[in-house]
Amino acid sequence: MRALGSGRGAARALEARPPLRTPPSNPPPSPPPSPLQFKTVAPLGDRVFVKVDAAEATSAGGILLPGSAQEKATAGVVKSAAPKAGALASGDRVVYSKYAGTEVKLGGDAYVLLKEEDVLGTQPGTDPAALSPLADRVLLRALEAKKETDGGVILASDGDVERPTLGEVRGGGARGGARRGA
Numbered sequence: 475m476r477a478l479g480s481g482r483g484a485a486r487a488l489e490a491r492p493p494l495r496t497p498p499s500n501p502p503p504s505p506p507p508s509p510l511q512f513k514t515v516a517p518l519g520d521r522v523f524v525k526v527d528a529a530e531a532t533s534a535g536g537i538l539l540p541g542s543a544q545e546k547a548t549a550g551v552v553k554s555a556a557p558k559a560g561a562l563a564s565g566d567r568v569v570y571s572k573y574a575g576t577e578v579k580l581g582g583d584a585y586v587l588l589k590e591e592d593v594l595g596t597q598p599g600t601d602p603a604a605l606s607p608l609a610d611r612v613l614l615r616a617l618e619a620k621k622e623t624d625g626g627v628i629l630a631s632d633g634d635v636e637r638p639t640l641g642e643v644r645g646g647g648a649r650g651g652a653r654r655g656a
């Protein structure tokens with residue numbers, strides 16, 4: 475049995491092939507255009523543009539937290555507001571819903587573009603008691619949880635204590651009708 479490609483016929487077939495062509499030298503493809511670099515954002519409608527506060531890098535006990543364990547910040551400073559966002563102005567410190575808005579990176583800083591309705595309230599400092607709710611929102615201070623049941627059974631651990639469902643009104647938005655400190 476003869477091996478394939480051996481013999482005089484195979485040699486003639488190789489000689490009869492045209493020489494390999496090299497493709498014409500084309501310049502390498504140009505890289506895709508870089509994304510647009512924005513320097514500012516002007517919100518439209520009832521939206522506000524907020525610079526997000528930095529996430530806490532340490533726990534209350536002083537332990538350094540990795541990025542995956544850090545909680546997402548839900549407060550920041552309004553950098554610009556659309557004309558229809560009447561209750562908010564540039565420079566206001568706001569607290570907003572955790573999953574609200576569109577996250578934007580601008581110049582290496584984190585920002586979020588929010589609807590006014592996603593802003594829970596304004597807060598002059600970092601004290602939660604100073605929060606002033608917006609619109610029809612109400613700020614409540616939860617009453618202390620019971621240490622024993624109505625039947626007199628003492629609850630042993632914090633895990634057994636139910637969260638209170640009652641609270642004291644601490645403030646309300648313009649449409650909420652509640653007075654601060656009531």
